[in-house]
Amino acid sequence: xxxxxxxxxxxxxxxxxxxxxxxxxxxxxxxxxxxxxxxxxxxxxxxxxxxxxxxxxxxxxxxxxxxxxxxxxxxxxxxxxxxxxxxxxxxxxxxxxxxxxxxxxxxxxxxxxxxxxxxxxxxxxxxxxxxxxxxxxxxxxxxxxxxxxxxxxxxxxxxxxxxxxxxxxxxxxxxxxxxxxxxxxxxxxxxxxxxxxxxxxxxxxxxxxxxxxxxxxxxxxxxxxxxxxxxxxxxxxxxxxxxxxxxxxxxxxxxxxxxxxxxxxxxxxxxxxxxxxxxxxxxxxxxxxxxxxxxxxxxxxxxxxxxxxxxxxxxxxxxxxxxxxxxxxxxxxxxxxxxxxxxxxxxxxxxxxxxxxxxxxxxxxxxxxxxxxxxxxxxxxxxxxxxxxxxxxxxxxxxxx
Amino acid sequence: xxxxxxxxxxxxxxxxxxxxxxxxxxxxxxxxxxxxxxxxxxxxxxxxxxxxxxxxxxxxxxxxxxxxxxxxxxxxxxxxxxxxxxxxxxxxxxxxxxxxxxxxxxxxxxxxxxxxxxxxxxxxxxxxxxxxx
Ligand code: SF4
Ligand code: SF4
Numbered sequence: 001x002x003x004x005x006x007x008x009x010x011x012x013x014x015x016x017x018x019x020x021x022x023x024x025x026x027x028x029x030x031x032x033x034x035x036x037x038x039x040x041x042x043x044x045x046x047x048x049x050x051x052x053x054x055x056x057x058x059x060x061x062x063x064x065x066x067x068x069x070x071x072x073x074x075x076x077x078x079x080x081x082x083x084x085x086x087x088x089x090x091x092x093x094x095x096x097x098x099x100x101x102x103x104x105x106x107x108x109x110x111x112x113x114x115x116x117x118x119x120x121x122x123x124x125x126x127x128x129x130x131x132x133x134x135x136x137x138x139x140x141x142x143x144x145x146x147x148x149x150x151x152x153x154x155x156x157x158x159x160x161x162x163x164x165x166x167x168x169x170x171x172x173x174x175x176x177x178x179x180x181x182x183x184x185x186x187x188x189x190x191x192x193x194x195x196x197x198x199x200x201x202x203x204x205x206x207x208x209x210x211x212x213x214x215x216x217x218x219x220x221x222x223x224x225x226x227x228x229x230x231x232x233x234x235x236x237x238x239x240x241x242x243x244x245x246x247x248x249x250x251x252x253x254x255x256x257x258x259x260x261x262x263x264x265x266x267x268x269x270x271x272x273x274x275x276x277x278x279x280x281x282x283x284x285x286x287x288x289x290x291x292x293x294x295x296x297x298x299x300x301x302x303x304x305x306x307x308x309x310x311x312x313x314x315x316x317x318x319x320x321x322x323x324x325x326x327x328x329x330x331x332x333x334x335x336x337x338x339x340x341x342x343x344x345x346x347x348x349x350x351x352x353x354x355x356x357x358x359x360x361x362x363x364x365x366x367x368x369x370x371x372x373x374x375x376x377x378x379x380x381x382x383x384x385x386x387x388x389x390x391x392x393x394x395x396x397x398x399x400x401x
Numbered sequence: 402x403x404x405x406x407x408x409x410x411x412x413x414x415x416x417x418x419x420x421x422x423x424x425x426x427x428x429x430x431x432x433x434x435x436x437x438x439x440x441x442x443x444x445x446x447x448x449x450x451x452x453x454x455x456x457x458x459x460x461x462x463x464x465x466x467x468x469x470x471x472x473x474x475x476x477x478x479x480x481x482x483x484x485x486x487x488x489x490x491x492x493x494x495x496x497x498x499x500x501x502x503x504x505x506x507x508x509x510x511x512x513x514x515x516x517x518x519x520x521x522x523x524x525x526x527x528x529x530x531x532x533x534x
């Protein structure tokens with residue numbers, strides 16, 4: 001039994017589609033079997049809401065009179081990129097404020113804009129014939145901006161690390177505070193609700209996939225940065241360590257501060273909780289089988305963050321069911337654990353998306369281009385080396401051609 | 402009456418049997434909520450004492466005279482539910498299990514278990530937990 005994208009979209013359009021969240025689907029599959037569940041259900045919705053550092057927004061301010069070519073740009077004292085055209089910028093969520101440090105950063109500016117607050121824009125420019133002005137100091141709201149869209153280079157990580165700390169001092173990391181001597185463990189995934197854990201080999205999620213981004217309808221724009229489909233996988237083909245990622249795009253003006261929340265990881269830096277959800281069509285039984293996986297069948301790898309090297313010691317795997325239980329076993333010890341990604345909000349995202357698809361007829365888009373899958377060129381670390389030798393004769397060679 | 406005190410010990414005082422003095426000399430009932438004391442280092446202890454008002458005041462004067470820094474300790478932990486995104490990160494640092502995730506992944510705060518260690522205050526990425534004195 002296989003269903004096509006067109007069949008599923010026709011059922012969504014006519015209001016007949018059966019849509020369940022990934023958790024509900026797993027339950028149906030457990031009761032009726034994967035085969036029956038695949039027949040009965042058309043779309044499964046997923047969701048995740050954790051700190052996603054690689055996020056930010058493109059903004060266009062419009063031209064002042066006289067106009068300025070903005071070079072150094074600050075929004076509420078947070079530097080934004082001046083390397084675009086005259087009145088465009090990209091504001092990264094992790095950028096700290098010049099005055100308040102990591103207690104207020106790019107993520108907080110975006111959250112303030114979303115909450116309708118005015119933000120102070122200060123910029124300097126070189127003063128050119130077409131852009132004579134050299135300085136501007138004004139206030140803008142989200143409504144004032146021409147374009148404001150989230151473009152998040154890396155969201156929705158396919159699985160993540162479970163972090164512990166073997167050293168005898170407290171560590172402040174992007175995975176939260178890690179207590180000394182394996183005092184706790186933290187993890188960051190919505191497990192069985194997580195988008196890429198439900199479609200582990202990227203059959204239904206690719207470039208052009210319509211999805212939920214921070215409360216707005218958005219798209220998967222590309223593979224995410226650091227996308228690494230070649231990680232170790234379990235018997236179901238699901239990665240057991242950080243693997244694929246998504247770059248996503250959505251209109252900031254349609255986003256909701258309930259699904260985009262600024263965060264400060266003490267002793268580490270600024271980040272933002274971003275809500276991402278992807279509706280997945282139940283195309284066939286193979287896809288249904290991974291959609292039906294539960295927290296008991298999904299695992300993550302424990303890494304020792306006490307060793308600050310590129311490859312941290314791997315201390316084995318644990319299931320999401322164990323993690324949700326509040327304690328895991330590491331090296332023979334019982335270690336209390338807590339999440340940094342909100343399951344409660346992930347559930348709200350999957351529910352909202354279910355309503356979008358079932359009631360608001362949010363149809364699905366087949367990938368325009370697949371994401372690189374297992375077997376893709378390996379993900380490379382940065383090797384340090386000296387300046388490469390110039391390529392001899394390059395100029396003459398081009399002259400000869 | 403009951404008072405919660407936040408005591409900082411200078412290195413040379415770390416070996417003194419302070420709690421014993423509180424009991425014997427001032428008739429107080431101490432309940433140590435948190436202590437980190439090592440010989441030769443600055444130490445810190447959060448202790449709840451119950452007893453008569455004048456005894457508590459006399460004990461505080463004694464502690465100050467002994468070179469300890471005496472401050473009122475946090476008496477309340479407040480959770481701003483508007484700011485909280487229910488990530489659960491506070492539960493990962495709350496040793497006594499005062500902050501835990503419930504059945505439906507909701508955040509449950511059991512004040513009775515809280516020892517006012519403040520670990521959740523700095524751990525919360527949303528700055529949703531605050532202390533008051
Ligand atoms: S760490 Fe902060 S935001 Fe997260 S659950 Fe605890 S109080 Fe809420
Ligand atoms: S102060 Fe916070 S971390 Fe410490 S016991 Fe109370 S709730 Fe738990």
